[in-house]
Amino acid sequence: MRAVTTSSDPARGPVSVDVVLPCLDEAEALPWVLERIPPGWRALVVDNGSTDGSARIAHALGAQVVHEERRGFGAACHAGLTAATADIVCFCDCDASLDPAGLEPFVHEVQAGEADLVLGRRRPQTRGAWPPHARAGNLALTRLLRRRTGLRLHDLGPLRAARREPLLALGLTDRRSGYPLEMVVRAADAGWRITEHDVPYRPRTGASKVTGTWLGTWQAVRDMSRVLTGTGTATEKGIHA
Numbered sequence: 001m002r003a004v005t006t007s008s009d010p011a012r013g014p015v016s017v018d019v020v021l022p023c024l025d026e027a028e029a030l031p032w033v034l035e036r037i038p039p040g041w042r043a044l045v046v047d048n049g050s051t052d053g054s055a056r057i058a059h060a061l062g063a064q065v066v067h068e069e070r071r072g073f074g075a076a077c078h079a080g081l082t083a084a085t086a087d088i089v090c091f092c093d094c095d096a097s098l099d100p101a102g103l104e105p106f107v108h109e110v111q112a113g114e115a116d117l118v119l120g121r122r123r124p125q126t127r128g129a130w131p132p133h134a135r136a137g138n139l140a141l142t143r144l145l146r147r148r149t150g151l152r153l154h155d156l157g158p159l160r161a162a163r164r165e166p167l168l169a170l171g172l173t174d175r176r177s178g179y180p181l182e183m184v185v186r187a188a189d190a191g192w193r194i195t196e197h198d199v200p201y202r203p204r205t206g207a208s209k210v211t212g213t214w215l216g217t218w219q220a221v222r223d224m225s226r227v228l229t230g231t232g233t234a235t236e237k238g239i240h241a
Contacts, residue, residue, distance in 0.1 A: 016040055016041065016086060016087070016088070017038070017040075017041040017042070017086050017087075017088045017089070017090060017103075017107055018041070018042050018044055018080075018084035018085065018086040018088075018089050018090070018164070019037055019041055019042065019043050019044065019089075019090045019091075019092055019100055019103065020044050020046060020077060020080030020081060020084065020089060020090065020091045020092070021033065021043060021044065021045045021046065021063075021080070021092055021093075021094040021100075022046050022048060022073055022076035022077050022080065022091075022093070022094060023045050023046055023047050023048060023050060023054050023055075023058065023076070023094040024047075024048045024049060024050055024054075024076070025050045025051060025052045025054060026050070026052075026054050026094045026095055026205070027050070027052040027053050027054045027057050028205050029094060029095050029096035029204070029205035030045070030054060030057050030058055030061065030094065031057070031061060032096050032205070033092070033094055033095075033096055033100060034058065034061045034062070034063055035061075036099050036100050036101045037100050037101075038100070038101055038103070038104055041090075042063075042064060042086065043058075043062075043063040043064065043100075044063070044064050044065075044066055044080045044083055044084060045058035045063045045064070045065050045066070045094065046065075046066045046067075046068050046076040046077070046079050046080040046083075047065055047066070047067050047068070048068050048071060048072070048075065048076040049068075049069070049071055055067070064083075066079050066080055066083045070175060072175045072176040072177075073176060073177050073179060073180075074172070074174045074175040074176050074177070074178065074179025074180075074182075075175040075176075077091060077179050077180075078172060078175065078179065081164070081167060081168065082168070084164050085164075086164060087163060087164060087165075088107055088110055088111065088161060088162070088163055088164065089161070089162065089163070089164045089167060090103045090106065090107065090159075090160065090161040091158055091159065091160050091161075091180075092158060092159050093158045093159075093204075095204035095205055096202065096204060096205040097129065097201055097202050097203065097204040097205075098120065098122075098157075098158070098159050098199060098200075098201065098202075099199070099200065099202075102120065102159065102199045102200070103159065103161055105197065106118040106120070106159075106160070106161035106197070107161050109161075109195065110161050110162060110163060114193075114195075115193045115194065115195040116162060116163070116166065116187065116192035116193045116194065117160065117161075117162045117183070117184070117187045117192050117193075117194045117195075118160060118161045118162070118194075118195050118196075118197065119153065119155065119156075119157065119159070119160045119184070119194065119195070119196045119197075120155070120157050120158075120159030120160065120196070120197060120198075120199035121153075121154050121155040121157065121196050121197060121198050121199065122155050122157045122159075122199060122201035123198045123199065123200055123201055124201045125200050125201060125202050126202070126203060128203050129201050129202055129203045129204075138155060138156060138157075141156055141181065142154060142155065142156060145181070145184065145185070148185065149184075149185060149188040149189070150188075151184070151188055151194060153184070153194070153196050154196065155196065156180055156181050156184065157180075157199075157201075158180060159199055160180075160183075162187075166192075167183070170183065170186040170187060170190065171186070172186065178226060
């Protein structure tokens, strides 16, 4: 059984929103990301085996640090979701490519009951922000998603917001790159109202672990394709990061 521990859990009042930030060697990006967390929200930095001091930096900057020993984007995201206590949980990459402050209208939409899951459609701010192979993989997956669910989404990006208890009730099982897509598919199957809004997308800080390479993109597309075709998630197939 995987171990999930928190390295800081100060006594606080009610937290309105928790922001899950999956983290693997993001020491350079963390200061910018954490300073952009809206006031009154809590940052949950899920350290997924960093060796560059990311966990220490996040703790020093006031974030709550969750340690997830099993490698994988989905493993980190789900560890953050299970550690969250706020009514609304947001997800954001920890590489400074996305601004967590942009989640505020997402949260307002969920709080107002206008949507159950709000997603960010990435809009590159420079030519190099979103490599062509990564964009092509995303386009192929959104088309497959449309056939599977009828949803006319343009992106399966990591910036998103929803209520915590319904998210947990979806019973997500993927612990690799298929996690974000599995969330959308299961939410659609459950009849959730899913909306999408444009968000600025900047070049990430540091080296990409997934979409920055052809191999990483192929692995992500493979994981997500399994979700769409019903051949099993990475976890169910015994594939580990």
